[in-house]
Amino acid sequence: MRTSNNQITKKDLMSIYIRSLSLEYSWNYERQQHMGYCFAMLPAIRRIYEKKEAQIEAARRHMEFFNTTPYVSTAIMGISTAMEESNADNTDFDTSSINSVKVALMGPLAGIGDSMFWGTLRVIATGIGTSLALNGNILGPILFWLIYNIPAYLVRYWCLKFGYGFGTSFLNRIEESGLMPKLTYGAAVIGLMVIGAMIPNMINIQIAGSLGTGESATAVQAILDGIMPSLLPLLMTLGVYGLLQKKVKVSWVLVILTSLGIIGALFGMFVV
Structure with missing residues (x-):
């Protein structure tokens, strides 16, 4: 069991939030956002695990393929943090479920995030900003930046807090009910379905x-x-x-x- 020194703090969540801004800085064709995801998770990993070997093992878990809309990616990071905490508290925790849940969520959240930000908010911000800029108004680019980025940054932080809070309470309930093996199996099935659906699309x-x-x-x-x-x-x-x-x-x-x-x-x- 972890001590009070190993409990996730608001400062840790803020560190994850700030690091999540660099999610796509190291995007690549092999595993896409995996390095950015691992980089964002490091504050939580260092807090949760005391032993260096456990930290390395956790970091390797988050170096697997990952790709979703950056603005909602923090929801998955919050859930991953809660699952890493559960793994540290339970010796029989199935660590493969951490990546299974990530794969299962990244597809549906990408659909929501793309529609919300790329398809809606960006169009609205561009329309308002462009109409003002064409008339020579300096507020055009300023309003475009504010209309798009303020909701994006707020949603990113809210998703992190929601994901962590939801993951903690949800995992506690399913562990008490003994449903963890079924959750792991279901997440793995959904993850494989998502990957299979990506083949004809990509x-x-x-x-x-x-x-x-x-x-x-x-x-x-x-x-x-x-x-x-x-x-x-x-x-x-x-x-x-x-x-x-x-x-x-x-x-x-x-x-x-x-x-x-x-x-x-x-x-x-x-x-x-």
Whole structure:
């Protein structure tokens, strides 16, 4: 059990909040926001765990793939902090559930965050700011900055407090009721569903050419879609996964994919 010195404080939450502002500074194509997420979680990790080995293990947990709208990402950080606390208090806590919950939440929250900020608030701020700026009013860019950023920063902080408070009370209730194994299993299933749904949305491969001549010609891509929609993106994902399982370096995987794309486009195999 942790001592009073290991309890999360308001100062720790504020440190997480400030660090969350750099979530996308180290964005990359392999794991996207993972380094920014881990960086934001470090104050909580250092507070919760006394042993260096436990801190390193927790930091590694948060270096897995992560990507969501930055303004609502703090809700997941708050829940992760509560789950790390629960892990420190319970020796039989399933640490894999921490990443399972992250994966399960990042998709739905990204949909909410994108619609709220990119699709709504940004459009409103741009409309007001642009109309004033076109008339030579200096308030145009100022109002754009204020209308967009004030709600963004407030929502980011509110999400962190809500996520941490919700995670703490929720985890206490499910631990008392013995539902933790079911929660872990359900979160893992939802996480896999989210990742599976990302494949056709993020990967686009279309084969060029057709079979037959004249009006009876059938596009090869149409035949593949008839067998299974998004079959090629799925096969490519499984191929990349197989290479990674065989310990092929990510840099070599990128070289292979880039080479296939160039060769395929050069010889007219793919629709460009």
